[in-house]
Every structure is written in structure tokens, then in C-alpha cells.
Amino acid sequence: xxxxxxxRFDAGHxxxxxxxxxxxxxxxxxxxxxxxxxxxxxxxxGAPGRLADGRVAGKRYELAEVxxxxxxxxxxxxxxxxxALQAEGGDEGGA
Numbered sequence: 001x002x003x004x005x006x007x008r009f010d011a012g013h014x015x016x017x018x019x020x021x022x023x024x025x026x027x028x029x030x031x032x033x034x035x036x037x038x039x040x041x042x043x044x045x046g047a048p049g050r051l052a053d054g055r056v057a058g059k060r061y062e063l064a065e066v067x068x069x070x071x072x073x074x075x076x077x078x079x080x081x082x083x084a085l086q087a088e089g090g091d092e093g094g095a
Contacts, residue, residue: 004017004019004044004045004059005017005018005024005045007024007027007043008043009028009031009039009040025085028067039069043061047060048060
């Protein structure tokens with residue numbers, strides 16, 4: 001099953017969707033060079049929302065991780081994690 005990740009940034013005004021963590025990290029590292037906001041939120045797909053009558057009503061995302069690139073060493077940790085994901089050839093990663 002493909003993982004569904006949502007990245008929110010630019011104080012919540014921008015969002016992108018990814019199927020793997022490596023692609024998400026690449027985006028964070030690229031966008032962070034241009035974004036005035038250092039906070040990036042990673043959301044994972046959670047249980048679907050339900051209507052009052054019990055029917056499933058679309059997707060719901062739950063906050064899984066916050067990446068604050070203003071923290072010392074955070075960019076280097078993300079770069080190292082991305083290199084490790086590339087080296088193992090997988091796109092899996094824990095948040």
C-alpha cells in the first residue's frame with residue numbers, strides 16, 4: 001500500500017502531496033531555500049472522516065511530524081536521512 005503524505009508550509013498557505021518520504025524531504029530541502037517560513041508540517045493519511053449517518057466522507061490527515069529548519073542541525077539531519085533513503089533504494093521512512 002502506498003503511503004499518503006501531505007506537506008504543509010508557508011504558514012499553512014501551501015501544501016503538497018507525496019507517496020514517499022524521500023520525495024517529501026527533497027521538496028522540504030528545495031523549498032526551504034526560498035521560503036521565509038522555516039516550519040514544515042508532515043501529515044499522514046488517517047482514518048477517513050465519517051458523516052453523521054456513518055458513511056465514509058473522504059480523506060483525513062493527522063499531524064505526524066514538524067520540521068523546524070530554524071533549529072540548529074535540522075537541515076543536515078534531513079540531508080543525511082535523504083541520502084540514507086537513496087542509498088537503500090527505498091522510499092520508506094519513519095516520521
